[in-house]
Amino acid sequence: MLETVYVLGGGQTRFGELWDYSLTDLIREALDQAIGNTKILPTDIDTVVIGNMLGGETAEQAHLGTLVSGLLPHHPPALRVEAACASGGLAVHTACALLESGKAETILVVGAEKLTDVSGDFVSRALMHAADAEKDAPSGLTFPGIFALTAAAYMHEYGITRENLSLVSESSHRAAVKNPYAQFRKEIPANVISKSPLVADPLRLLDCSPISDGASAVVLSTRKESPVRIAASSLASDSLSLTDRSSITSFESTREAMNRALKESGLDRNVIDYIELHDCFSIATLIHLEDLGYADAGESIRLFLDRDTEANGSLPINSSGGLKACGHPIGATGVKQVLDCFKQLTGQAPSQVKNAKRALAHNLGGVGATCTIHLLEAL
Amino acid sequence: MLETVYVLGGGQTRFGELWDYSLTDLIREALDQAIGNTKILPTDIDTVVIGNMLGGETAEQAHLGTLVSGLLPHHPPALRVEAACASGGLAVHTACALLESGKAETILVVGAEKLTDVSGDFVSRALMHAADAEKDAPSGLTFPGIFALTAAAYMHEYGITRENLSLVSESSHRAAVKNPYAQFRKEIPANVISKSPLVADPLRLLDCSPISDGASAVVLSTRKESPVRIAASSLASDSLSLTDRSSITSFESTREAMNRALKESGLDRNVIDYIELHDCFSIATLIHLEDLGYADAGESIRLFLDRDTEANGSLPINSSGGLKACGHPIGATGVKQVLDCFKQLTGQAPSQVKNAKRALAHNLGGVGATCTIHLLEAL
Numbered sequence: 045m046l047e048t049v050y051v052l053g054g055g056q057t058r059f060g061e062l063w064d065y066s067l068t069d070l071i072r073e074a075l076d077q078a079i080g081n082t083k084i085l086p087t088d089i090d091t092v093v094i095g096n097m098l099g100g101e102t103a104e105q106a107h108l109g110t111l112v113s114g115l116l117p118h119h120p121p122a123l124r125v126e127a128a129c130a131s132g133g134l135a136v137h138t139a140c141a142l143l144e145s146g147k148a149e150t151i152l153v154v155g156a157e158k159l160t161d162v163s164g165d166f167v168s169r170a171l172m173h174a175a176d177a178e179k180d181a182p183s184g185l186t187f188p189g190i191f192a193l194t195a196a197a198y199m200h201e202y203g204i205t206r207e208n209l210s211l212v213s214e215s216s217h218r219a220a221v222k223n224p225y226a227q228f229r230k231e232i233p234a235n236v237i238s239k240s241p242l243v244a245d246p247l248r249l250l251d252c253s254p255i256s257d258g259a260s261a262v263v264l265s266t267r268k269e270s271p272v273r274i275a276a277s278s279l280a281s282d283s284l285s286l287t288d289r290s291s292i293t294s295f296e297s298t299r300e301a302m303n304r305a306l307k308e309s310g311l312d313r314n315v316i317d318y319i320e321l322h323d324c325f326s327i328a329t330l331i332h333l334e335d336l337g338y339a340d341a342g343e344s345i346r347l348f349l350d351r352d353t354e355a356n357g358s359l360p361i362n363s364s365g366g367l368k369a370c371g372h373p374i375g376a377t378g379v380k381q382v383l384d385c386f387k388q389l390t391g392q393a394p395s396q397v398k399n400a401k402r403a404l405a406h407n408l409g410g411v412g413a414t415c416t417i418h419l420l421e422a423l
Numbered sequence: 424m425l426e427t428v429y430v431l432g433g434g435q436t437r438f439g440e441l442w443d444y445s446l447t448d449l450i451r452e453a454l455d456q457a458i459g460n461t462k463i464l465p466t467d468i469d470t471v472v473i474g475n476m477l478g479g480e481t482a483e484q485a486h487l488g489t490l491v492s493g494l495l496p497h498h499p500p501a502l503r504v505e506a507a508c509a510s511g512g513l514a515v516h517t518a519c520a521l522l523e524s525g526k527a528e529t530i531l532v533v534g535a536e537k538l539t540d541v542s543g544d545f546v547s548r549a550l551m552h553a554a555d556a557e558k559d560a561p562s563g564l565t566f567p568g569i570f571a572l573t574a575a576a577y578m579h580e581y582g583i584t585r586e587n588l589s590l591v592s593e594s595s596h597r598a599a600v601k602n603p604y605a606q607f608r609k610e611i612p613a614n615v616i617s618k619s620p621l622v623a624d625p626l627r628l629l630d631c632s633p634i635s636d637g638a639s640a641v642v643l644s645t646r647k648e649s650p651v652r653i654a655a656s657s658l659a660s661d662s663l664s665l666t667d668r669s670s671i672t673s674f675e676s677t678r679e680a681m682n683r684a685l686k687e688s689g690l691d692r693n694v695i696d697y698i699e700l701h702d703c704f705s706i707a708t709l710i711h712l713e714d715l716g717y718a719d720a721g722e723s724i725r726l727f728l729d730r731d732t733e734a735n736g737s738l739p740i741n742s743s744g745g746l747k748a749c750g751h752p753i754g755a756t757g758v759k760q761v762l763d764c765f766k767q768l769t770g771q772a773p774s775q776v777k778n779a780k781r782a783l784a785h786n787l788g789g790v791g792a793t794c795t796i797h798l799l800e801a802l
Contacts, residue, residue, distance in 0.1 A: 046525050068557060092660075099552070101479050104560060106552035107507040110792040113660040114667065121658040122793070123513055124505045128486040134502055138517060144524035146425050173478070173485035178447060181483060279500040281471075281492040288493065413489040414501070 045277070045308065046144040050270040051420060053082040053390075054153075054262035054383040059371030060227040062257040067103040067158035070259035072115055074154060074376075078261035084150070084268070091148035092122035095135030095155040096375035099124075101170045103158045112154055121148075128174030129324065131155065132260070132378020133279075133407030133416030139264050140277040149267040155379030156259035167255055171374075174410045176285035188252055188325070190286055190411045192244035195327035198293045199246065202342030204330075206246055210234035211348040212326040213250050213368055219355070220365025222394040225380075227256055227371030251326040253366075258373030260380035272389050275311060275402070276419040278304035284413045295412030298335035305404075305417040313337050316419070317400040318388045319359070320381035322408040323366040332406060333361075355395040363388070363395035378407035382418055389422040424656070424687065425523040429649040430799060432461040432769075433532075433641035433762040438750030439606040441636040446482040446537035449638035451494055453533060453755075457640035463529070463647070470527035471501035474514030474534040475754035478503075480549045482537045491533055500527075507553030508703065510534065511639070511757025512658075512786030512795030518643050519656040528646040534758030535638035546634055550753075553789045555664035567631055567704070569665055569790045571623035574706035577672045578625065581721030583709075585625055589613035590727040591705040592629050592747055598734070599744025601773040604759075606635055606750030630705040632745075637752035639759035651768050654690060654781070655798040657683035663792045674791025677714035684783075684796040692716050695798070696779040697767045698738070699760035701787040702745040711785060712740075734774040742767070742774035757786035761797055768801040 055077020057070050065073070071094075079086055092112045100106040109122030127134040132155035142148040159167050172181045175190065195209070214234045220226035237250040264274070280300035286292055306313060313336065323329040333344040338359060347353050353361040364370045364384040367377060385403035387393040405418040434456020436449050444452070450473075458465055471491045479485040488501030506513040511534035521527040538546050551560045554569065574588070593613045599605035616629040643653070659679035665671055685692060692715065702708040712723040717738060726732050732740040743749045743763040746756060764782035766772040784797040 066557065097485055098479065100477065100549065103556060104552055105556040106476055106505060107554075107663060107789055107792060109506055110660045110663045110789065111555070114662045114664075114792075119660050119662065122506075122660045123517065123658065125517075126485060126503045126505060127488055127501075138502065138504075138520075141517075141520045141524040141526050144526070145520040146523065147520050170479065173483055175486075176490070177482060177484040178445065279502065281489045281498050281501045283493045283498065284486060284489050285493075410486055410489065413486060413493075 045274065047266045049140050049143050049274040050265050050268065051272045051274060051386050052084065052263040052265055052268055052270045053386060054078045055081050056225055056260035056380055056383060057258050058225050059256045059258035059373055061160045063160060065257060067099060067105055067156060068111065070158060070257060071112055071154055071156045074259035074261040075115055078152065078263055082263045084263060086116050087118050088150050089116060089152045090120050091142055091151045092120055093135045093139045093151055093153050094124050095131035095378060096124055096157060097126055097128055097131050098157060098170050098374065102162050127414040128409035129374050130378060130407045130409030130414040130416050131375040135379060136382050136418055137277045137279050137416050140274060143264060143266045150265040152261060152263055153379055154259060154261045155376035157373035157375045158257050159255050160257050164255065179285040179287055188244040188247055191325040191327055192247045194292050195246050198327055201293055204345050207234060207238055208345045209251060209326045210237035212329045213237045215348055215353055216323060216362055216366045216368035219363045219395055220369030223365050223370055226365040226369055227254055228369045247325060253324045253368050253372040256371035256373040258371060258376045260376045260383055262379055262383050271423050272386055273421055273423055274418060275421040276305040276309035278308060278417045280304065280415050282413050284410060286411050294331060295335055297412050297415035298332055301415040301417040302336050305419050309419050311419060316402050316404045318385060318397045318403040319361045320384050320405045321361050321366060322406050323362060323368050324372065355397050360397045363393060378416060381405035381407060385420045389420055424653065426645045428519050428522050428653040429644050429647065430651045430653060430765050431642040431644055431647055431649045432765060433457045434460045435604055435639035435759050435762060436637050437604050438635045438637035438752055440539045442539060444636060446478060446484055446535060447490065449537060449636060450491055450533055450535045453638035453640040454494055457531065457642055461642045463642060465495050466497050467529050468495060468531045469499050470521055470530045471499055472514045472518045472530055472532050473503050474510035474757060475503055475536060476505055476507055476510050477536060477549050477753065481541050506793040507788035508753050509757060509786045509788030509793040509795050510754040514758060515761050515797055516656045516658050516795050519653060522643060522645045529644040531640060531642055532758055533638060533640045534755035536752035536754045537636050538634050539636050543634065558664040558666055567623040567626055570704040570706055571626045573671045574625050577706055580672055583724050586613060586617055587724045588630060588705045589616035591708045592616045594727055594732055595702060595741055595745045595747035598742045598774055599748030602744050602749055605744040605748055606633055607748045626704060632703045632747050632751040635750035635752040637750060637755045639755045639762055641758055641762050650802050651765055652800055652802055653797060654800040655684040655688035657687060657796045659683065659794050661792050663789060665790050673710060674714055676791050676794035677711055680794040680796040681715050684798050688798050690798060695781050695783045697764065697776045697782040698740045699763050699784045700740050700745060701785050702741060702747050703751065734776050739776045742772060757795060760784035760786060764799045768799055
């Protein structure tokens with residue numbers, strides 16, 4: 045990082061089916077929470093960055109940067125960024141660039157998505173805009189279908205079972221019980237997950253993150269100090285279509301983003317105390333942990349069998365509930381991950397990891413087509 | 424600027440109703456042109472930024488950064504930005520921040536839009552996503568309707584005539600004749616413009632920029648040198664809705680972006696030799712010239728009455744044909760403006776301004792809700 049970028053804090057709405065909220069309502073609440081929690085003045089914000097994927101399709105609203113700016117009294121310069129489900133992480137990354145370039149000193153980063161005002165079929169089709177419209181969508185694939193292909197290949201290659209997959213979702217649901225912002229605050233045992241309705245073989249309903257509304261916001265600054273800084277902000281891309289990959293059980297974008305982040309920060313992966321992982325599907329969690337270098341290929345299930353991923357385990361992951369149980373309002377997810385890492389490093393997390401000093405937020409777009417990684421460090 | 428950002432050059436497709444091209448085809452052609460014209464290797468590009476507004480709505484394709492990245496052999500990190508019709512200028516601005524931050528050294532900036540594969544009604548409604556979905560769209564307003572309100576107010580306030588407005592479009596059409604990339608290469612006299620079909624009183628069909636397909640690309644670098652640099656890159660926002668403004672005959676975002684650009688560059692507005700202006704509607708041209716400080720309020724029509732805006736005049740504007748006659752593929756426009764400024768500064772413009780040393784690209788989103796300004800300087 046060319047400059048020290050401090051995370052001042054942030055706020056979020058509850059994630060869920062929020063039928064009483066418009067997209068603007070969601071953004072306003074996250075913005076108010078962020079300003080209230082960080083105790084900055086609205087006019088301290090000199091730039092706004094928002095991550096959002098489907099504002100035009102699901103809320104008839106593009107041009108969201110300026111919409112957020114208009115909620116502030118002084119209309120600061122504003123932009124929207126998009127990289128499908130990695131839109132939130134991309135917003136944080138873009139904000140870091142603006143801060144490091146000197147173009148901004150204090151940025152409000154917002155992530156937001158409103159998905160439940162349209163039908164499930166409409167959302168499924170709109171979400172497929174994250175894949176390749178010429179190579180993937182015409183075959184009738186949906187995202188559960190795409191990840192089902194990776195799950196089938198992974199299970200075949202490494203011999204894990206259907207019951208193994210359920211342990212991943214069980215862990216997320218157990219964690220979310222304590223998170224007041226989570227969409228599903230209910231423990232669900234693995235055997236129930238294994239018997240939930242089939243979506244795309246071998247994936248079942250409770251392997252999949254839900255359709256959610258929600259917004260989140262963090263304030264980043266080079267001018268105002270805080271006990272937490274961003275130690276690295278990395279972005280990596282891969283082919284949009286899974287059909288252009290040599291392997292479908294590993295995502296090169298995660299590997300590259302992790303390498304870039306470790307290099308930028310000078311940190312070793314073993315000093316990370318907490319991970320917010322992009323668990324869009326149970327199988328994705330297993331793949332990500334291997335791509336991040338925390339398990340050998342085919343071995344990550346052991347972390348769940350041994351309960352290493354719990355808040356008091358050796359590799360705490362998604363104590364917030366993750367995408368699976370906290371919810372996945374597309375653009376909001378990546379920003380909320382950074383907020384949850386901040387909470388862990390400042391002792392404010394609902395399931396607190398003891399003495400957490402460094403945290404990692406991993407946000408994925410498409411089927412590993414975009415990856416952002418942010419490393420946060422307590423000072 | 425924290426670093427010297429060089430403009431290495433670029434390329435574009437023809438703008439128009441390009442029914443044989445998909446969105447990906449358009450992007451591929453602009454990318455190939457840009458790489459060919461700048462003589463860089465594809466692998467010199469370490470980051471991709473694309474400006475696009477309606478990929479999801481009109482081409483079922485979001486996640487466009489990664490789509491562009493996938494057209495390159497090495498899949499560099501990529502992002503999409505959006506600020507309605509200012510998406511292209513915003514892409515250049517974001518690229519400047521990434522270069523100044525040290526996160527990138529050579530960036531391919533693309534602008535692209537595919538609008539003619541869907542109906543005109545569908546596009547009109549999708550374009551309204553650039554305005555406020557809660558305050559503007561429900562009233563039935565379209566963009567021609569919004570700019571008609573500004574035109575009526577301006578004509579009432581300053582006493583210009585319907586025939587005056589036609590001079591603005593006449594000038595753009597005269598210029599576009601020489602531009603091989605222009606959508607309309609035909610002179611249209613003012614009296615024909617005044618009699619063209621009424622769209623939204625007082626605006627007629629030939630006051631309005633067209634619905635266009637197209638893509639454009641420029642390569643910016645801090646590592647490779649070139650005879651042209653970016654002297655300033657500014658971004659400003661205003662309220663999304665016109666209903667929240669104190670005046671509708673002047674756009675504060677243009678004024679603020681211009682002040683920021685002049686301050687950043689240390690240049691005076693009088694040293695600018697060429698302007699690419701966001702002439703989405705004839706009335707917008709008149710307002711912009713006043714907001715940029717090149718005419719007093721209500722006086723800019725004199726520049727057209729005196730033909731000062733021709734390539735050999737005292738204030739050359741839109742010798743490319745501008746949005747009106749070269750075309751307006753939303754996300755492509757702001758990038759193409761920077762490309763046309765580059766051509767003027769390197770003696771490659773179809774209507775060349777003699778000894779042009781400094782040029783300005785002015786890109787607007789919504790009804791003055793976002794403005795980007797880029798100042799380019801020959802070294």
